[in-house]
Amino acid sequence: MAATVEAPTTPSVAPLPQVVAHRIDPAPTGWTSWVTTTDHKRIGIMYLVLTFGFFILGGIEALLIRLQLAVPNNDLLTPQTYNALFTMHGTTMIFLFVVPVMAGFGNYFVPLMIGARDMAFPKLNALSFWLLAAGGIVFYVSLFFSPPECGWTCYAPLNETAYLPSGGVDAWIFLIHLTGLSSLVGAINFYVTIANMRAPGMGWGRLPLFVWTILTYAVLLILALPVIAGAVTLLLTDRHFGTHFFDATNGGSPLLWQHLFWFFGHPEVYIMVLPGFGIISEVLPVFARKPIFGYKAIAAATVVIAFLGLLVWAHHMFTTPSPSLVLIFFMMSSFLIAVPTGVKIFNWIATLWRGTIEYTTSLLFAVGFIGTFLIGGITGIFVAVFPVDWQLHDTYFIVAHFHYVLMGGAVFAIFSGLYYWFPKMSGRMLGEGLGKTSFWLMLIGFHTTFLVQHSAGMEGMPRRIYEYSDIKDLAVLNMISTIGAFILGLGILVSAINVLISLKKGPIAGPDPWKANTLEWFTTSPPPINNFDSVPRIRSVEPMKDIRRQVLAQTGGTEASPAPTSVEAGRLSAHGGGEH
Amino acid sequence: MASRMSRRLLLTLLVVVAGALLLAPIASADLFSPESGGSKNADDIDWLYKATFAIALIVFIGVEGVLIYSVVKFKARKGAVAAQIRGNTRLEIGWTVGAAVVLVVLATLTFVKLDSIRNPPDSSPDGLQLADTSRRLPPNGKALNICVNGQQYIWRYTYAADCKGGKNLGAPFSYEEMVVPVNTTVTLDIEAQDVAHSWWIPKLGGKFDAIPGYTNHTWFKVPGKFATKPGGTVFFGQCAELCGRNHANMTARVRAVSVTEYQAWLERRKADIKAAEQAAAQQRKQLEGSTANSNPAGPAAPGQNPARPTDASSTQNP
Numbered sequence: 001m002a003a004t005v006e007a008p009t010t011p012s013v014a015p016l017p018q019v020v021a022h023r024i025d026p027a028p029t030g031w032t033s034w035v036t037t038t039d040h041k042r043i044g045i046m047y048l049v050l051t052f053g054f055f056i057l058g059g060i061e062a063l064l065i066r067l068q069l070a071v072p073n074n075d076l077l078t079p080q081t082y083n084a085l086f087t088m089h090g091t092t093m094i095f096l097f098v099v100p101v102m103a104g105f106g107n108y109f110v111p112l113m114i115g116a117r118d119m120a121f122p123k124l125n126a127l128s129f130w131l132l133a134a135g136g137i138v139f140y141v142s143l144f145f146s147p148p149e150c151g152w153t154c155y156a157p158l159n160e161t162a163y164l165p166s167g168g169v170d171a172w173i174f175l176i177h178l179t180g181l182s183s184l185v186g187a188i189n190f191y192v193t194i195a196n197m198r199a200p201g202m203g204w205g206r207l208p209l210f211v212w213t214i215l216t217y218a219v220l221l222i223l224a225l226p227v228i229a230g231a232v233t234l235l236l237t238d239r240h241f242g243t244h245f246f247d248a249t250n251g252g253s254p255l256l257w258q259h260l261f262w263f264f265g266h267p268e269v270y271i272m273v274l275p276g277f278g279i280i281s282e283v284l285p286v287f288a289r290k291p292i293f294g295y296k297a298i299a300a301a302t303v304v305i306a307f308l309g310l311l312v313w314a315h316h317m318f319t320t321p322s323p324s325l326v327l328i329f330f331m332m333s334s335f336l337i338a339v340p341t342g343v344k345i346f347n348w349i350a351t352l353w354r355g356t357i358e359y360t361t362s363l364l365f366a367v368g369f370i371g372t373f374l375i376g377g378i379t380g381i382f383v384a385v386f387p388v389d390w391q392l393h394d395t396y397f398i399v400a401h402f403h404y405v406l407m408g409g410a411v412f413a414i415f416s417g418l419y420y421w422f423p424k425m426s427g428r429m430l431g432e433g434l435g436k437t438s439f440w441l442m443l444i445g446f447h448t449t450f451l452v453q454h455s456a457g458m459e460g461m462p463r464r465i466y467e468y469s470d471i472k473d474l475a476v477l478n479m480i481s482t483i484g485a486f487i488l489g490l491g492i493l494v495s496a497i498n499v500l501i502s503l504k505k506g507p508i509a510g511p512d513p514w515k516a517n518t519l520e521w522f523t524t525s526p527p528p529i530n531n532f533d534s535v536p537r538i539r540s541v542e543p544m545k546d547i548r549r550q551v552l553a554q555t556g557g558t559e560a561s562p563a564p565t566s567v568e569a570g571r572l573s574a575h576g577g578g579e580h
Numbered sequence: 581m582a583s584r585m586s587r588r589l590l591l592t593l594l595v596v597v598a599g600a601l602l603l604a605p606i607a608s609a610d611l612f613s614p615e616s617g618g619s620k621n622a623d624d625i626d627w628l629y630k631a632t633f634a635i636a637l638i639v640f641i642g643v644e645g646v647l648i649y650s651v652v653k654f655k656a657r658k659g660a661v662a663a664q665i666r667g668n669t670r671l672e673i674g675w676t677v678g679a680a681v682v683l684v685v686l687a688t689l690t691f692v693k694l695d696s697i698r699n700p701p702d703s704s705p706d707g708l709q710l711a712d713t714s715r716r717l718p719p720n721g722k723a724l725n726i727c728v729n730g731q732q733y734i735w736r737y738t739y740a741a742d743c744k745g746g747k748n749l750g751a752p753f754s755y756e757e758m759v760v761p762v763n764t765t766v767t768l769d770i771e772a773q774d775v776a777h778s779w780w781i782p783k784l785g786g787k788f789d790a791i792p793g794y795t796n797h798t799w800f801k802v803p804g805k806f807a808t809k810p811g812g813t814v815f816f817g818q819c820a821e822l823c824g825r826n827h828a829n830m831t832a833r834v835r836a837v838s839v840t841e842y843q844a845w846l847e848r849r850k851a852d853i854k855a856a857e858q859a860a861a862q863q864r865k866q867l868e869g870s871t872a873n874s875n876p877a878g879p880a881a882p883g884q885n886p887a888r889p890t891d892a893s894s895t896q897n898p
Contacts, residue, residue, distance in 0.1 A: 157774070390787055394787065
């Protein structure tokens with residue numbers, strides 16, 4: 001046990017807030033310490049490393065797809081390989097990257113942001129991670145026999161054994177089950193942690209917005225995942241135990257699959273983008289040096305989006321045989337969800353308005369996110385108008401639309417979060433020069449790749465085709481798109497190199513390099529295993545700002561920020577923490 | 581350094597936005613909106629798209645403009661102090677209502693056009709003269725119905741009023757290329773035989789999924805001007821729902837011809853199919869004679885072997 005220095009407990013003078021965190025036991029080392037860990041930070045890092053690994057795999061698959069489509073009538077890949085590639089790309093990016101990477105950030109930062117020492121159920125937390133790893137492995141070993149070829153949506157009846165008899169679809173089913181269980185267990189853990197383990201004084205109105213979005217993410221996962229778990233179980237029994245749930249020739253319904261899939265699949269979109277919204281809501285006020293504009297509106301919009309997100313699933317099914325009334329209902333509900341999303345965008349821009357904006361890489365990614373995601377949101381309105389969707393559905397317009405939403409809305413936010421939180425996780429800063437290079441390459445590469453795909457779709461190019469004829473402008477549009485994809489890939493590579501360099505050689509970050517607003521910066525970087533010895537009573541949505549202000553007031557400006565004391569063992573008096 | 585950053589940010593975003601707009605004149609007319617021109621529903625969808633695009637463009641330029649302006653204008657400078665604003669209820673209510681109003685306008689436009697997109701009009705007086713059908717789709721109840729059947733990886737068209745229960749046995753049919761008369765309202769009953777497919781000829785309107793166990797419906801009506809060329813006009817499309825490995829090769833064509841040409845084509849098809857069936861029957865008789873009880877093949881139903889011609893009548897592809 002390290003020595004503990006109690007702050008003076010004079011009732012008239014509030015103690016000086018200090019970073020009070022110290023190691024209790026020598027930190028375990030070696031690979032076994034990672035395999036057996038239940039520490040939320042280590043699990044968070046394992047989540048981030050694993051999911052970024054899958055992100056790279058999914059990216060390589062995307063580049064192969066773009067190579068095949070670079071020129072008309074290309075025969076680089078066989079149709080079988082091509083179908084397997086886009087199935088693996090979509091499945092990887094959704095189930096093995098965007099959803100779990102948010103769990104990675106959530107794992108690391110939710111306890112820190114709410115002033116807790118770990119998640120509520122540390123062992124369940126480790127189980128979540130290992131289930132995810134198992135899901136990824138089960139899916140990727142199908143590379144060695146025959147990967148699934150039915151797209152990430154795996155529509156019935158193509159997914160039945162009559163059409164895809166190989167084990168690839170079964171590997172996909174197990175991936176859904178394993179990653180689903182992982183997310184479900186994780187979601188319950190997040191919910192319980194956030195509901196019960198907040199620092200004293202942190203009411204719902206003082207919860208950091210990132211934590212609000214993780215809470216909503218958790219609730220949506222709990223509501224949506226059982227549906228897809230049920231659907232793939234029905235599929236499994238169809239494939240192996242002689243049932244006919246999705247087989248029309250025996251009285252089943254292929255449309256049932258679509259309904260079940262999208263009842264999960266659309267909330268899944270919000271599961272992927274809402275935590276990204278949370279990251280943006282944390283990053284913008286820090287670098288604009290301004291409080292978030294309309295905290296309550298943003299938190300409320302998060303919840304409203306989640307609720308409406310459960311009522312829009314059939315807008316993925318506008319071209320199926322459905323009555324007009326159904327089409328109209330889902331058009332209107334999809335319109336409705338644009339309102340809270342628009343509110344968020346307006347609030348973010350208002351947060352920047354009249355601030356003093358520091359152009360850090362993290363902020364650039366956040367601004368790039370708003371500008372890019374806006375386009376994805378607007379094209380979302382186009383496809384919500386169902387007669388227009390009859391033309392756009394299942395074409396490259398849709399491919400462009402959802403990449404604007406998921407790449408613009410999730411990946412840019414993830415990179416913003418990476419540049420923002422890397423100093424806390426590693427103790428070292430990422431290179432700003434490489435970071436900005438990476439940002440500009442990614443932004444330009446992204447728009448070059450996907451903007452032209454809107455036109456390709458409207459000129460009649462459906463998605464999921466392994467070759468196309470040299471008609472209209474398809475050749476030039478696809479070539480532009482392929483070039484853009486490689487610029488985008490280069491941008492991601494620069495960030496990966498940046499991370500590898502900074503892990504060893506980055507400048508030491510210190511506890512609070514950004515002068516940020518939330519509690520994760522009130523501890524050392526990286527934090528010790530118990531995070532905090534104690535946290536002050538929370539009085540606002542920006543506790544770190546309060547702490548800095550208090551330090552400034554009590555030291556008369558000699559100490560601008562709460563630094564660790566020389567012995568790294570100062571302790572904020574738990575019982576003398578000022579007025580209660 | 582700092583001002584270079586802001587200039588770069590501004591420039592890149594401007595290039596990205598302007599690049600798209602500058603491409604317009606050099607590219608074909610339909611680069612920025614869905615295909616249209618072959619049927620009124622496609623034209624109406626195109627109109628609806630363009631109306632949405634106009635509203636979206638205003639929103640896009642407004643929001644993106646304010647974003648870029650504030651990022652450039654409020655960059656941290658020496659001595660600048662950030663305004664500590666936490667919100668503005670009036671402003672927030674204002675833009676919530678504003679967003680809702682834009683969507684109400686869009687919904688209204690959709691409802692205005694919906695009827696003419698969803699419901700087919702009557703055939704023109706110089707279109708194919710049809711008897712009444714039980715299908716009351718156009719106001720006068722007369723339409724040329726064609727059964728569209730998606731199968732891995734080809735489209736089959738049966739020229740029959742009823743697609744259910746084998747009543748269309750013996751009706752003329754074709755594969756891949758559908759031949760239709762101009763000025764005539766054509767209704768389609770879209771079905772699938774194996775996996776899900778999606779019927780889509782961009783110039784003739786939106787796509788409609790062919791799902792096993794369900795029948796989907798759409799219609800089109802090709803204007804008379806398309807039949808003036810000899811051989812008519814061919815509209816291209818392809819399957820739009822992943823249906824397996826050769827999904828990319830499941831193409832479809834609709835050839836619009838004059839009414840007389842259509843009738844002649846139909847008669848020729850009937851004769852061809854009859855001849856093919858007779859030839860097949862004869863062959864079968866010979867085979868049955870030589871190897872009794874060893875051939876399990878039933879009578880040649882339409883859709884079986886003789887019915888997969890390479891379609892000699894469709895050679896006028898541009």
